[in-house]
Amino acid sequence: MKKLLLLNFLILLSSSGFSQQALGGAGNIISPEVHEDNTVTFRLYAPNAREVKVSGEWMPQKEWATIPAEMKMNKDSVWTYTTKPLPSNLYSYSFLVDGVKMTDPNNVHLVRDVATVSSIFIIGNGKAENYSVNDVPHGTVARRWYNSPSNKEKDNRRITIYTPPGYETSDESYPVLYLLHGMGGDEEAWIALGRASQILDNLIAQGKAKPMVVVMPNGNYVQEAAPGESSKGFYKPNFQLPFTMEGSMESSFPDVIDFVENNYRVKAEKESRAIAGLSMGGFHSLHISRYYPDTFDYVGLFSPAIMPGENVKSPIYENLEETLKQQKENGVELYWIAIGKTDFLYKSVEDFRKTLDQIKMNYVYRETEGGHTWSNWRDYLVELTQLLFK
Amino acid sequence: MKKLLLLNFLILLSSSGFSQQALGGAGNIISPEVHEDNTVTFRLYAPNAREVKVSGEWMPQKEWATIPAEMKMNKDSVWTYTTKPLPSNLYSYSFLVDGVKMTDPNNVHLVRDVATVSSIFIIGNGKAENYSVNDVPHGTVARRWYNSPSNKEKDNRRITIYTPPGYETSDESYPVLYLLHGMGGDEEAWIALGRASQILDNLIAQGKAKPMVVVMPNGNYVQEAAPGESSKGFYKPNFQLPFTMEGSMESSFPDVIDFVENNYRVKAEKESRAIAGLSMGGFHSLHISRYYPDTFDYVGLFSPAIMPGENVKSPIYENLEETLKQQKENGVELYWIAIGKTDFLYKSVEDFRKTLDQIKMNYVYRETEGGHTWSNWRDYLVELTQLLFK
Numbered sequence A, B: 001m002k003k004l005l006l007l008n009f010l011i012l013l014s015s016s017g018f019s020q021q022a023l024g025g026a027g028n029i030i031s032p033e034v035h036e037d038n039t040v041t042f043r044l045y046a047p048n049a050r051e052v053k054v055s056g057e058w059m060p061q062k063e064w065a066t067i068p069a070e071m072k073m074n075k076d077s078v079w080t081y082t083t084k085p086l087p088s089n090l091y092s093y094s095f096l097v098d099g100v101k102m103t104d105p106n107n108v109h110l111v112r113d114v115a116t117v118s119s120i121f122i123i124g125n126g127k128a129e130n131y132s133v134n135d136v137p138h139g140t141v142a143r144r145w146y147n148s149p150s151n152k153e154k155d156n157r158r159i160t161i162y163t164p165p166g167y168e169t170s171d172e173s174y175p176v177l178y179l180l181h182g183m184g185g186d187e188e189a190w191i192a193l194g195r196a197s198q199i200l201d202n203l204i205a206q207g208k209a210k211p212m213v214v215v216m217p218n219g220n221y222v223q224e225a226a227p228g229e230s231s232k233g234f235y236k237p238n239f240q241l242p243f244t245m246e247g248s249m250e251s252s253f254p255d256v257i258d259f260v261e262n263n264y265r266v267k268a269e270k271e272s273r274a275i276a277g278l279s280m281g282g283f284h285s286l287h288i289s290r291y292y293p294d295t296f297d298y299v300g301l302f303s304p305a306i307m308p309g310e311n312v313k314s315p316i317y318e319n320l321e322e323t324l325k326q327q328k329e330n331g332v333e334l335y336w337i338a339i340g341k342t343d344f345l346y347k348s349v350e351d352f353r354k355t356l357d358q359i360k361m362n363y364v365y366r367e368t369e370g371g372h373t374w375s376n377w378r379d380y381l382v383e384l385t386q387l388l389f390k
Helices: A006-014 A021-026 A127-131 A196-205 A248-263 A280-291 A320-330 A346-358 A374-385 B006-014 B021-026 B196-205 B248-263 B280-291 B320-330 B346-358 B374-385
Strands: A040-045 A052-056 A078-082 A089-097 A100-102 A110-113 A116-123 A140-147 A156-163 A176-180 A213-216 A273-278 A298-302 A334-340 A364-368 B040-045 B052-056 B078-082 B089-097 B100-102 B110-113 B116-123 B140-147 B156-163 B176-180 B213-217 B273-278 B298-302 B334-340 B364-368
Touching: A040 A089, A089 A127, A089 A374, A100 B100, A116 A127, A127 A196, A127 A374, A140 A248, A156 A196, A156 A248, A176 A248, A176 A280, A196 A213, A196 A374, A213 A248, A248 A280, A273 A280, A273 A374, A280 A298, A280 A320, A298 A374, A320 A346, A334 A346, A334 A374, A364 A374, B040 B089, B089 B374, B140 B248, B156 B196, B156 B248, B176 B248, B176 B280, B196 B213, B196 B374, B213 B248, B248 B280, B273 B280, B273 B374, B280 B298, B280 B320, B298 B374, B320 B346, B334 B346, B334 B374, B364 B374
Parallel strands: A176 A213, A176 A273, A273 A298, A298 A334, A334 A364, B176 B213, B176 B273, B273 B298, B298 B334, B334 B364
Antiparallel strands: A040 A078, A052 A089, A089 A100, A089 A116, A110 A116, A140 A156, A140 B140, A156 A213, B040 B078, B052 B089, B089 B100, B089 B116, B110 B116, B140 B156, B156 B213
16 A cells, blocks of 8 residues: 655645645744743744835824834835733734734634624733633533523524533532623634633632633623624624613522522532622623622623613612612622722712722722723722632 | 723724734724625735736645636725535635735634644534534633653653543543544644644434543654644754654553543543554654554554555564464454555555455555545544444
């Protein structure tokens, strides 16, 4: 029998993809290249482009807009740009080629935020070590489906569940953090953008967080699953999801708890339940925890929206102060609020804190730099998870 | 307390991403748009581009290269192109903007094949219904880590496991399909490119496939996890992984079986074990199944590589005919080989079939149109899974 030479095999395979040929001889470009001094070089092969720019999260913003940096073409038709040293973080970025925004074709590491896909990289040696995959025991991330009988729109729903290292082989029961996404997000957001599994793996390995189950449901009542993961097929996501902040999520939330407590080895008691969320998920966490006022001993509001629109009528949002008082009287181990100084929700959170002060409810308030960003929400998750179930 | 208007909230959120501003007024573009007659329209807003083309898997290829189609700019600076009606399938495509290959910024649905990320869409009403998410019960897809004591390089390894609908709540034990990727792939390939969970969900719901557990390990001995999912961080994947077709995968494979049979409710017997793989994974399936010749009752070789390079010396690859004879004598319920007519591995598979004929080993041979493509491998998975454990 004729032997197949490995080298031939490699050459043939390397050229077999239809999508390879367009790169020409530029297949070996490394971009981004993170240097030891925390500067980063971007490269793009574009011989016919007239103008190439790079736009990234580390750049200063002015009125929501980033002013992109110009890249320069070298003699090999490769456009390059090198940053100054960057603080440790996870950053997203895009290229602008003759005005068209695109991801970096030499970087396969991408995240989707609503309808926008961006390239990402990590600058280590600092806080981003929490978001990196390190050589520690890893938990399991499962995408599964559960039944939500009280959801009249989409009762078969997708959910993401993190179980900590050792869950499958131990007899222990674990506490649970319910972790909710923002508007435009779904059951993928905290894993992809929030790096929740890496954060938990790392903090648990260091003994800084208790091993816990983290439950990430989809908070959009009419959306059974993330875009592309339901029978709706592939479509372009948007913010205009109906039934998101009008009571449906809150009223159907007991189905999520029932599913988790009937299907996982967890502690089904208030002192072992936490709920936290960002933006709209902070809104949901606020209202779920006071509407079911004896259910959660830990509440985390990350840059939360506070109240629904003026036209929303739902019993869920009535009697805010009374139900918060009830929640306070029942006892809450930790009520934790965090927001960035430039967040557009800053003022409404300030008002909400006054309400809490009036009813003499204890809470921890963390004010950080920055605005309504995933960088902040990752940091808030790192902080909050170290305070839970202790 | 001041109420936050939902409309304001939406407007603010919509403009808050740094990555939004570059799109200008073009945020509402729909691309691709799949029409009822199975034609597809692509759109790209690019006022300053001189030339925009689209290149996709449905286009004829010539010597591994696709000749892209030219898009035309309309008065709103949107470049468009509409295909002829396309046969039902999952297709990947890219744009070429002034010669630079890019994904479609209006399509968040992407797949990575080695180092190339492409946009994708599905044409339904035909065989691609098997790859679509339909309104049927869904299994669970878990990414977890297992210990492989016989792997001296990376003994903590990531693995993808599909458990069928009902697994978590039944007492039943299930048969197992070990499903192996090709060179350059990893434990994500069969889920992302192969649509394995959709295929199994759909065939099980129709009663065409038995409920089974599908185990997708990483077949690269020195790679503990897919790019970005290990402590190696984010990097650019390539084909030149060492230790892929030299015996390491085969010799450490019992660790995978041990892990599955000790951690899942599965039937631990030959008649309930299948192994299948594509290209390099077909090579692994061939050699694992004959090296452990009384372990698998079902073997699937999809466009398989047959023999390693001439310089590879490993006891795993010695005595091919003898061990195949032994496997045959021990009994194999189904030995299934499939390849496309234009696959560059066609000749070596033809030679291998002669070897099987010489030793009078029964096998099923399926010859299809096309070459070394995921389109074929998805179809082969659809066919094979309907033949297993019956």
